[in-house]
Amino acid sequence: MKSAFQIVDEVRRGATTAAAELATCLDAVRARNEELNVFLYVDEEGAAAAASRVDGILASGGDGGALAGVPIAIKDNMCQRGIPTTCSSKILEGWRPPYNATVLDRLLAAGAVPVGKTNLDEFAMGSSTENSAFGPTRNPLDPSRVPGGSSGGSAAAVAAGMTPLALGSDTGGSIRQPAALCGLVGVKPTYGLVSRYGLIAFASSLDQIGPFAKTVRDAAMLLEVIAGHDPMDSTSLPEQSPSLVAHVGDGVAGKRVGVVRELIEGADQDVVDAVDRATRVLADAGATLVELSIPELRLGLSAYYLIAPAEASSNLARYDGVRFGLRVNAEDVSAMNEATRTAGFGAEVKRRIMLGTYALSAGYYDAYYGQALKVRTQMIDAFRRAYREVDLLIGATAPSVAFEFGSKTSNPMSMYLSDVFTIPTNLAGEAALSVPFGTGEAGLPVGVQLLGPGRSEGLLLAGARVLEIADGRP
Amino acid sequence: MSSSLRREDVAKVAQLARLSLSDDELDKFTEQLGQVLEHANDMGTLNLENVVATAHPFGLINVVRDDVVRPSLDRSEVLAMAPDARDGRFAVPRIMGEAP
Numbered sequence: 001m002k003s004a005f006q007i008v009d010e011v012r013r014g015a016t017t018a019a020a021e022l023a024t025c026l027d028a029v030r031a032r033n034e035e036l037n038v039f040l041y042v043d044e045e046g047a048a049a050a051a052s053r054v055d056g057i058l059a060s061g062g063d064g065g066a067l068a069g070v071p072i073a074i075k076d077n078m079c080q081r082g083i084p085t086t087c088s089s090k091i092l093e094g095w096r097p098p099y100n101a102t103v104l105d106r107l108l109a110a111g112a113v114p115v116g117k118t119n120l121d122e123f124a125m126g127s128s129t130e131n132s133a134f135g136p137t138r139n140p141l142d143p144s145r146v147p148g149g150s151s152g153g154s155a156a157a158v159a160a161g162m163t164p165l166a167l168g169s170d171t172g173g174s175i176r177q178p179a180a181l182c183g184l185v186g187v188k189p190t191y192g193l194v195s196r197y198g199l200i201a202f203a204s205s206l207d208q209i210g211p212f213a214k215t216v217r218d219a220a221m222l223l224e225v226i227a228g229h230d231p232m233d234s235t236s237l238p239e240q241s242p243s244l245v246a247h248v249g250d251g252v253a254g255k256r257v258g259v260v261r262e263l264i265e266g267a268d269q270d271v272v273d274a275v276d277r278a279t280r281v282l283a284d285a286g287a288t289l290v291e292l293s294i295p296e297l298r299l300g301l302s303a304y305y306l307i308a309p310a311e312a313s314s315n316l317a318r319y320d321g322v323r324f325g326l327r328v329n330a331e332d333v334s335a336m337n338e339a340t341r342t343a344g345f346g347a348e349v350k351r352r353i354m355l356g357t358y359a360l361s362a363g364y365y366d367a368y369y370g371q372a373l374k375v376r377t378q379m380i381d382a383f384r385r386a387y388r389e390v391d392l393l394i395g396a397t398a399p400s401v402a403f404e405f406g407s408k409t410s411n412p413m414s415m416y417l418s419d420v421f422t423i424p425t426n427l428a429g430e431a432a433l434s435v436p437f438g439t440g441e442a443g444l445p446v447g448v449q450l451l452g453p454g455r456s457e458g459l460l461l462a463g464a465r466v467l468e469i470a471d472g473r474p
Numbered sequence: 475m476s477s478s479l480r481r482e483d484v485a486k487v488a489q490l491a492r493l494s495l496s497d498d499e500l501d502k503f504t505e506q507l508g509q510v511l512e513h514a515n516d517m518g519t520l521n522l523e524n525v526v527a528t529a530h531p532f533g534l535i536n537v538v539r540d541d542v543v544r545p546s547l548d549r550s551e552v553l554a555m556a557p558d559a560r561d562g563r564f565a566v567p568r569i570m571g572e573a574p
Binding site: 096098205234235298303320321351357372377 | 479483484487488490491492493494495503506507509510511513514515516517518520522525526527528529530531532537539547548551552555556557558564566567568569
């Protein structure tokens with residue numbers, strides 16, 4: 001599979017066409033989609049139209065855009081006009097959005113070719129893609145293992161060489177963790193950097209859309225296209241998209257890197273070793289290492305599993321069988337609401353809705369939700385103190401390499417622990433990414449996480465590029 | 475902070491969330507949700523009395539747009555996606571009983 005960078009270059013030079021690249025991509029989808037369950041819907045017609053539009057613009061002397069002719073996979077919780085959008089839930093089966101998410105409009109304007117919608121844990125709630133109402137996605141590197149989640153379909157699309165790029169969303173690690181488990185670069189941008197308009201809400205104060213790619217430069221290209229202010233999202237940062245691609249090669253010389261005990265402790269030995277090696281690579285590249293302990297990070301998981309379900313219980317109240325998706329008929333409206341929600345939601349979604357409803361209910365609000373919001377303040381303050389001392393932090397992305405199907409499904413708490421290193425960034429609204437670095441158990445990839453303050457994506461990508469080169473991908 | 479989540483608490487929460495649960499589900503969810511709340515008890519040991527709560531990472535302020543008329547979604551396109559629509563409106567089963 002060519003990189004996005006290579007496709008744009010060749011399409012612009014006339015060495016290939018968007019239509020030819022799309023055909024290659026669709027062949028790869030046909031070859032493995034049945035086995036891996038990556039795409040829930042492939043939009044051959046729309047993709048062909050997008051590709052032909054790009055080829056037409058180039059033929060008439062235009063430049064085709066920053067992603068000219070690049071096929072891309074879209075996580076199925078982002079709205080694409082007229083295309084089935086399910087959130088991997090029975091409750092939205094058959095729904096076709098009447099509008100495009102802002103990221104879709106930006107991709108199309110940049111010449112990208114959206115190929116279809118990828119599988120996820122229902123409403124993005126999960127860390128393995130086993131919670132999809134349409135069956136799990138398999139990890140292309142080892143189909144007996146999970147691809148991670150919740151953006152497992154998007155990660156698998158890129159890892160299987162079906163598309164060079166994919167979009168995911170990250171509420172507590174749902175881009176970074178599958179990127180780590182599938183050997184990809186995955187970025188959780190600063191909250192507000194990428195518009196959430198048209199992203200179906202899970203936990204609105206935590207959700208953020210971001211890129212998957214095989215290379216750091218490809219991830220930077222995609223992030224640059226989707227970032228920037230959007231008047232349709234009132235939480236969107238005011239500024240235009242930052243310049244990222246130009247700074248990918250900046251290196252980390254003179255930067256201070258915090259090596260955080262709490263972002264490694266409890267991880268498997270192969271993961272710890274990879275983070276150690278990556279840390280030494282950054283030092284060799286001229287960074288100064290600072291050993292840090294940020295004990296507040298240990299409380300992230302507890303706070304997150306009250307805050308995210310609380311927001312979800314409110315956001316998912318809209319699925320009542322009235323305006324879209326499933327309706328199970330009953331004698332009156334309230335019986336219809338209950339029958340619809342009971343039939344439409346899977347077990348994990350029900351668990352989180354109930355957890356959130358409980359945390360927000362009279363008598364428990366202060367003890368649970370209120371307390372979690374205060375811990376969130378402490379988390380933000382702790383990160384802020386750390387970033388007065390250092391420019392970025394390094395740690396593990398996930399505690400282990402890709403795990404086997406069913407190994408964590410019976411105990412929700414063990415599944416939730418997959419996100420222990422990624423959650424703090426979402427609570428703080430800051431930026432982080434995962435970059436593949438070496439291999440661990442069974443030869444599977446390990447992801448190293450780089451974290452930085454808000455708007456530090458350029459620095460994080462430059463750091464990731466240093467690791468990518470050292471890991472043998474020049 | 476107490477994590478002794480009871481079966482009747484879960485039943486009540488399910489009712490508030492408009493979900494109906496079987497007896498087996500009630501047992502299972504009581505145990506699983508109890509485990510999550512127990513994990514959350516590590517927050518109960520903290521003295522957070524003087525800490526301000528953060529509901530949003532950047533402290534949201536009201537964002538207003540210019541008061542300009544713009545095209546909205548097409549009504550028929552939106553209603554076409556509804557489970558039931560009549561006379562340009564969403565249709566639902568009856569919401570009230572017969573008059574006495």
